[in-house]
Amino acid sequence: MPGKAYPDVPLYRYDWGRLSEAAIGASIGDVVMKGPQCASPLDLSLAGRTMQIVTDADGPNAGPTLSYRFLTGTRLILSENGGDGVNAGYSALSLEHLTFFAHLIPGTLRGYAVVVDNRTGLVTAFELWFAGQEAKREVSRAVWQGYLFEKGRDAPPTRHRSTNRMEGKGLYWKTDAGDETLEFYPSISYSHWVELTRLDGRQGYCAPSDYIQIDDRFYLYTRTEAEFSGIFSTTLIDLDRLRQVGLRLGFNAADELEYRLFTGAGEWLGQIAQFEKFGDVSGGPAKPRPGPGQTGQLDPNAKGARGIYRPLGTMPKMTRAQVDAAVKQNTRVFAPRTGEGSGAAGMATNGLPSVDWLAGKSFTLRYDGGPVMDYRVRSADELQWRKDGGAWVTARYQAYEPSAGVILFGHVLEGEPNHDGHSICADFVNGLVTTFNGFLNTPYFANEAGARTLFGTIEMEGIASPGKRRHQRTDELLGRALTWNYAPGLTSMHLYSTPQTVSWIIFTDSGAGGLEWSGPGDFVKIRDDLYFAYWLEDACNGTLGTIVINMRTMHDSGIGYHCGEEGLSMSQIGAHSRHAGKFDIDRFFKNKA
């Protein structure tokens, strides 16, 4: 039963309706002759014009030829590839010398959004259709580059083109409908956005995107909310004056068809670094590319094909009983992470060496509101713990020293009903501790990790009591982007886009931002330039990732906690970092953190 247009739960938690082609067709039938709605005055200057658009092939797919006759009002007649003319409603907006119009096609699940450069005659046409993906509500798109055909004139030699010139930018937008979003473009094939008004602004999301350069000022951006509503939006952006016109097409959480043009005004959030070679301005999209070790039937030559990360479908979803059995059968704590043959250590290849700093020490970690954890550390990799004065339990652990006197160590709490794991950042100089307490048996999928943030103190001989001082949550990482090189060929970038969001972008082999996803996070300041953060791979892989970020050494030290069909694991994470920059977004989250 569809509910609100914009749900109260995170988008990846919402049970999106499985709309049928008939239902989609019926909704299109209601609006197709009216054209998209718009809160701003439309551009009616196309009335009486004809337009023949010739587009190029995209790989093996021939581009369409689109012949338009614009009637009075908001009606047009379209002939595709010389076929019969079809009457449809449309709407148009203009942005300086550029005209943007969109329409659907009666009797089909298809339509077009078209941008015409009236100076150069160059055109970008987005062909849009429903029912092209497993979720029929998800809008598919093909991008056709072409030009306005004029008899007797040669085809222009240039085209609008995919580009990385938008990569690294961030913009705040407010549309004529009052919708406010933060948009981040840290990739050439994905983007990240935060809904400040339609949703509560806590969680940022990621979606496959296109970036097309019209000229040095004007760009086209698209976003398809794959894995969520499937809504497609495209905007024509004036990067210099921060204005936009665009189309929003798709079904919201109430299964209502949103089909409207909009205008918007932007605010500059900043530009982070790019990591391609200088001179490389090539763009996406990332074609589906079954690389080595990748299975799956992906056709890079299909119309509109691109790589779309669909994590929920590939995530193992386990019951509580399955989790209990898997944990009992196989719990691996700081075992080698990778499969046979590689000899590498995956996400710990660039990790810090483990330390024996804790060996021989006994201490108590007293968390506010509990629990009280007593430790007797026997060696560099074995300790005993007891919780709230209970029985002592022996556990394997590893410890790292990401900053002098700050020890990160982790262990699994065997015997706990939810198979807890503690990733502990203990400052033995100041007597303070923060722990990310991972646990399983969470409400959606039992193998998906949840996390609690525990603040407390260290009681140990020779350490003065910190009194009421504690580590504090921080917004000092908000808006920052940090790259993480874990191993050869494996470099990501974190973008901390809200006080509760970690987004991660995977660089391609050429250093461009590629696939991107995001999940909930938390951020704690340990010392100046030293932070403890976690991210949860909700509806993705179920992992809890925890890292201490040292922004002086630009190295992190971390611990991952994960449960899958292969069992429960706790393992090292470590990477070299570069600071890609910081978006200016603090003002959007004042009093919200």
Add this chain to the structure above:
Amino acid sequence: MEDKSMTSRRSFLKSGAMVAAPVALVATPAVAAGVGDEELRMRLARMVDSRAIEALNRRFVSQFNAADERGLAALFADGRAPELGRGIARLVLEDAAEPEGIELSADGSRARATYVCRAEVEHILEGHDTLMQMARLQGNCAHRTSEPGELRIDYVRRQGGWTIERVRLG
């Protein structure tokens, strides 16, 4: 079928040499060389076949390197792109290598050629971490190595011209 006698061994020539060779062949006065009309006609036919096979081979290497599965499949007699081996991402034909030659069957319906090449092999990012999965999905690899090899290709003539019957990399 593969063992049909191969006759008329002819040097396999690449790049610029491919053009030069036929010119030299045609420029040689037939009478002076003591070659009859029929023999000349056969040699010209074999030359045309060799050039067509060389062109087909260039398309094969180009489309393999572009990971153009559809284009690649169209070059094959059975319409299916080949599996050359795990992780092989790119083939580089050795310009300086001694040509191994194109062997044409007596009836002109089949051919076989061997090319000295280097194969660039992508070594996979192993592991089940989300980042590994995403990196693999977009084609990232841990690292590449370049390994010497021989590309052995069998060709078969179809109505529309030469197609590839089988490719082996050894």
